[in-house]
Amino acid sequence: MVLHISAQLVAEIWNEAEAAHPDEACGVIAGAIGTDLATRHIPMVNAAHSPTFYEFESGDLLRLYREFDDRDEEPVVIYHSHTATEAHPSRTDIAYASEPGAHYVLVSTREEIASRSEFRSFRIIDGVVTEEEVVLT
Amino acid sequence: MSNSGNPTVEVRIPTILRPYTGGAKLVNAQGSTLRDVISDLDANHTGLAERLLDGGALRRFINLYVNDEDVRFIGGLDLVIKDGDSITILPAVAGGC
Numbered sequence: 001m002v003l004h005i006s007a008q009l010v011a012e013i014w015n016e017a018e019a020a021h022p023d024e025a026c027g028v029i030a031g032a033i034g035t036d037l038a039t040r041h042i043p044m045v046n047a048a049h050s051p052t053f054y055e056f057e058s059g060d061l062l063r064l065y066r067e068f069d070d071r072d073e074e075p076v077v078i079y080h081s082h083t084a085t086e087a088h089p090s091r092t093d094i095a096y097a098s099e100p101g102a103h104y105v106l107v108s109t110r111e112e113i114a115s116r117s118e119f120r121s122f123r124i125i126d127g128v129v130t131e132e133e134v135v136l137t
Numbered sequence: 138m139s140n141s142g143n144p145t146v147e148v149r150i151p152t153i154l155r156p157y158t159g160g161a162k163l164v165n166a167q168g169s170t171l172r173d174v175i176s177d178l179d180a181n182h183t184g185l186a187e188r189l190l191d192g193g194a195l196r197r198f199i200n201l202y203v204n205d206e207d208v209r210f211i212g213g214l215d216l217v218i219k220d221g222d223s224i225t226i227l228p229a230v231a232g233g234c
Contacts, residue, residue: 024233026139053233058200058207061227065151074152078230079158085234098153098228 001132003121005029005038005077011137014116016043017081019024021109024081026054027119028067031076037059038076051110053092061118064084077121079105086110091127097124103132144166144220146174151227157182166224170215171203174224189226190214200231 009029017025026046029038041126042064047057054062068074078099080088087106089097097104100123123130145167154202158164164182169172179186189199194214202206202225207214 026230028230032199048233049162050233053231055229055231058202058229061230062202062205062207062225063198065225065227076220080232082234090232090234092234093232096231098151098198098230100153 001123001130002131002133003022003038003077003105003135004036005105005134005137009038009041010119011022012041012043013079013105014119017107017109018115020046020081020083022051022083023049024051024054024083026056026078026080028064028075028079029077030073033072040073041132051083075099075102077105078102079107082106082108082110084110087120089122089124093131094127100125105134105136115133143169143173143177144218145148146218146220146222146224148174148178149223149225151209153228154185154188155227157185157188170214171201171208171224173210174218175214198231200227200232201206201225202227202230 024046027043030040031037044056044060045052048055087108104122104124110121120135121132145165148164148166150162166174166177168177175186175189203216203222
């Protein structure tokens with residue numbers, strides 16, 4: 001499996017992650033159902049405002065999924081940043097992952113590594129994590 | 138269809154739980170409280186309650202809305218349900234390092 005994503009969207013995610021640091025940033029990129037095309041970027045507020053946790057606010061979450069319904073979209077990418085650890089799904093990330101069709105993107109803004117060096121994508125299905133290639137379009 | 142006299146509601150099922158409803162995105166259920174509605178859902182779609190509740194309480198990572206209101210703020214599982222209410226189930230989008 002492969003995530004195809006534009007360099008522009010990758011840059012937007014980095015901008016957001018760096019602006020939110022040391023808190024975690026989060027959001028989604030929606031696309032038309034069944035296309036696997038990440039087209040519409042929707043940055044989300046991290047209701048947890050935390051360096052170790054992210055959560056979409058429940059009202060925001062409902063509005064987001066209503067929009068998906070209205071526009072025949074689905075979450076193609078669900079992304080968040082890790083601000084002190086590697087860009088790999090944590091146990092919490094795996095426990096909460098509930099979109100088996102989505103690409104779970106993680107970026108790391110931890111200070112020990114070169115900036116913008118870890119942008120990774122995973123599938124998380126029934127607790128099983130599979131990393132996939134990221135191809136810039 | 139029911140002859141129980143309980144309110145009938147529409148329940149919107151998220152993708153990850155649709156295996157329990159034969160793929161249906163929208164199902165009907167009945168009950169006088171939200172807890173009863175979940176019991177009725179489970180009676181028709183076995184296993185669904187287990188995905189929503191833990192020890193009789195709403196799971197931390199499940200959001201339930203009645204008429205677009207998060208039930209955590211309006212009475213929880215004891216919320217009284219009215220005929221025609223619209224219920225939405227959404228798993229939280231959350232995680233952390």
